[in-house]
Amino acid sequence: MTAGYELAQVNIGRMRAPLDSPVMKDFMDGLAEVNAAADAAPGFVWRLVDGEGDGATGFRFWGDEWLIVNMSVWTGPEAFREYVYGPAHRPFLQRRREWFEHLKEAVTALWWVPAGERPTVQDAEKRLTVLREKGPSPEAFTMKDAFPAPEA
Known part of the structure; x- marks a missing residue:
């Protein structure tokens, strides 16, 4: 945590086929393991679960x-x-084009939230829209073009 803030992230993917299709089988079969690795990762706080x-x-x-x-x-x-670049997630990242279409627009956005705040899907839609329309800013940024946490 940085000065009372935590880092939120959203990542979207446009599926190449329905989740129950053979195309998506390896993705779905590995999802529980990748999520468990995230849950156990140092610095993990929360993830969206349905x-x-x-x-x-x-x-x-x-x-x-x-x-x-x-x-x-x-x-x-x-x-x-x-x-993201660790041993549990990297193989998924390397295979993403098998499961998801390549989108020209940004598919990942990062932003700072007050510690303990949990973003909603609507929050994430707004942040990704801001990133796509205005580029990286303190409101929504990328790992490559990161912004520091706000002052406490």
């Missing part, structure tokens, strides 16, 4: 049934980066 099970595949983004969303909160960018 009532369907281990992940958040029941949520839709911008009302689009082909977009799925991943949201989480971390103590800071270092912890988040370690998980």
Whole structure:
């Protein structure tokens, strides 16, 4: 945590096929393991979970049934980066084009939230829209173009 703030992130993907299809089988089969690794990762605080099970595949983004969303909160960018590029998640990242279409617009946004605050899907939609329309700013940024936490 940085000065009373935690790092929120949203990541969306446009599925190539329905979740129960053979195309998405490896993704769905590995989801519980990847989520468990996140839950156990140093610096992990929270992640969006639906009532369907281990992940958040029941949520839709911008009302689009082909977009799925991943949201989480971390103590800071270092912890988040370690998980994303770590051994449990990296293989998923490397195979993302098998399961998800390549989108030209930003699919990941980061922003700071007061410690203990949990963002909603609507919050994430707003942040990703801001990033797409205005580029990186303190309101929504990327790992490459990060902004520091607000002053306490």
